[in-house]
Each structure stands twice: as structure tokens, then as C-alpha cells.
Amino acid sequence: MKKIVIALALIIFSFIAWDSKVSAEEIVVHKGETLWDIAQTENTTVENLIELNNLTSTVIYPEQVLLTEGIKNSHIVEVEKGDTLWKIGQEYSVSVENLKHWNQLDHDLISIGQKLTIDGPNIDAASVETNANEVSANTNTEEDTAIQEVETPVTIEEEQAEQPADTTVKDESIAGHTISVTSTAYTVQSAGGSGITATGIDLNANPNIKLIAVDPNVIPLGTEVYVEGYGHAIAGDTGGAIKGNKIDVYVPTNQEAFNWGVRTVNVTIK
Structure with a gap:
């Protein structure tokens, strides 16, 4: 019962914390802007902008009107001890430049307790459910381990010794x-x-x-x-x-x- 409550609570919290909206809007090209600049700001790719606007090249001009569309999500995170813009960017698959742009930062310094806004197409309802399932699965593992500690302590030591290896693989996949x-x-x-x-x-x-x-x-x-x-x-x-x-x-x-x-x-x- 406890596992079900934890999973449901995570799903509800995640839906509240993330504000998803479908947007389709026109933007005006400013002097010095490139398709790459606009793609970074709008969380899309140069290829998507070219296809959406029927462009034949990557050359754009000031005052040119371009169409952007896609699903954007907004999320508020609170900076914790040891956090950096780079670490937060890796966790949410966004760039440091975008984090600074969304939060109007002109430097890389952040402080504990500071609220940061994250916009991006990387988190959706499906991934929220997946994360909740993972937490539930981890809870199962912890409870099973607690039982095994009484019955077969040797087996537990072997399984715990293998866990750091799994963590290392995950860190490498995040780093690139x-x-x-x-x-x-x-x-x-x-x-x-x-x-x-x-x-x-x-x-x-x-x-x-x-x-x-x-x-x-x-x-x-x-x-x-x-x-x-x-x-x-x-x-x-x-x-x-x-x-x-x-x-x-x-x-x-x-x-x-x-x-x-x-x-x-x-x-x-x-």
C-alpha cells in the first residue's frame, strides 16, 4: 500500500510542477540573429525551422517573420547545495545558455534556495509516469533488501557491491x-x-x-x-x-x- 501511495504522489506532484502548453507563434528576426540562435531560444532545431518556414537555406534577414511551434514545458526547480547551472542543465537535458536566458542571468553564479525556470520539450506525462514507476520499483528493491539482510547477509553484500557499477554507467550516459x-x-x-x-x-x-x-x-x-x-x-x-x-x-x-x-x-x- 505504501508503494502505491508514493507512486501516485509523485505523479500528482509532477503534473502540478510542470506546466505544459502547445504553442504556435510568429517571431520577428532581429539584427545579428541566426537560425541557430532562434532554435536555441525556442527549444527546436535549425532543421525544424527550415522545414516549418519552407526555407531553402539557413540565411535569414532582420524583420523577417518566422513561425515556430511545438510543446513547451515550464518547470520551477530550487537550487540545492552543490548545484551548478551545468549540473542542472545535464539533469534536464538543456544547455547552460538556455538556463541563463530563461532566468535572465548574466553570469553562471547561482545560490542555494534560488528558484530557476526550465522550459523545454524533454519532459512529458509519459516520462513522469515512468519516473514514478522507477521510484516504486526502487521502493520494492529496498524492502526486499531489508528482508534479505536477515536471511542471507552474504547475498546482500554481493548485490550492494554491484550497485556502484550501475551508477557509474548512468553518469557516463548523462555526460555524453x-x-x-x-x-x-x-x-x-x-x-x-x-x-x-x-x-x-x-x-x-x-x-x-x-x-x-x-x-x-x-x-x-x-x-x-x-x-x-x-x-x-x-x-x-x-x-x-x-x-x-x-x-x-x-x-x-x-x-x-x-x-x-x-x-x-x-x-x-x-
Whole structure:
């Protein structure tokens, strides 16, 4: 009976905490915005925006009207001890940039007890029920373990020894897939182009953006990544010499490109 009550309480609480709504709205493109910027803000993809608006390329213009639609969920979380924007973003499968945008933050610092709003299409009623079932299953396991401690203590020690291994696997799946690559750096000037990337991002209008050029066969375009020594970035460009496990990190100045040089780094693909 206790297990049923716990499961039902979790389901009810989750439905109250999440505010889901179907939205279809028009937005106006502002100067300097790209499809990637809009996709990040609206929790969608560049491909979805292109298909929804019958676009033939990733080039958009100021004052252009675009249609966005999809299911958005709003959730309020309270910051607990040890929480960071990165940790919360990983838990809810959203980026740090989106968390800062939704909560009007201009820095990465958060405090215990602070309320944060999370918008995203990642949680729905089905997943709430799944989580409730998992909690119920865990409750069963705990009760079964308590009984076994009296009857077969040796078996319990063996099962508990195996549990950390399961936890490690879950942590790795959340962190993403990490690969080792050879990296160089480039600027708009060194690339000799217009500053418009393969995904339509204007580097001249966004000089401080974190972006890397990749081989799409290794890291798909539009993927969020974490580059050792560089930070969170978007795979938003390609290059003729970028083949296999090699990337080019974008930096705004030639001095920064010179300082980066050529180095081997780990890239975590989210």
C-alpha cells in the first residue's frame, strides 16, 4: 500500500510542477540573429525551422517573420547545495545558455534556495509516469533488501557491491560521449571568408560565440559539445582540412589563434 501511495504522489506532484502548453507563434528576426540562435531560444532545431518556414537555406534577414511551434514545458526547480547551472542543465537535458536566458542571468553564479525556470520539450506525462514507476520499483528493491539482510547477509553484500557499477554507467550516459581530437584555431580573417559559417551563423555579428568547425561524419553539425580548454560550444562550421578526429576552434583574434596553436584535446559530445 505504501508503494502505491508514493507512486501516485509523485505523479500528482509532477503534473502540478510542470506546466505544459502547445504553442504556435510568429517571431520577428532581429539584427545579428541566426537560425541557430532562434532554435536555441525556442527549444527546436535549425532543421525544424527550415522545414516549418519552407526555407531553402539557413540565411535569414532582420524583420523577417518566422513561425515556430511545438510543446513547451515550464518547470520551477530550487537550487540545492552543490548545484551548478551545468549540473542542472545535464539533469534536464538543456544547455547552460538556455538556463541563463530563461532566468535572465548574466553570469553562471547561482545560490542555494534560488528558484530557476526550465522550459523545454524533454519532459512529458509519459516520462513522469515512468519516473514514478522507477521510484516504486526502487521502493520494492529496498524492502526486499531489508528482508534479505536477515536471511542471507552474504547475498546482500554481493548485490550492494554491484550497485556502484550501475551508477557509474548512468553518469557516463548523462555526460555524453568523449573523443580525443587534434585541434587548431581559426578566425574570420584566417578563414578568408565572409564570416558566415556552414550553419548560417554570422561570426562578425557574434564575435564571442563558442563554435567549432568539425567533420560532420564524426560530430554532426548543430551538436552541442564541451571542448577541453575551450568550454561549451556548438558544432557550427566545416572546413576543407577538417577530416576525421580533427576540429578547428573559433576565436575572435589572431593572437588567440596563435596562442592556441595545435593541441590534442578531449571533446564531449552531448
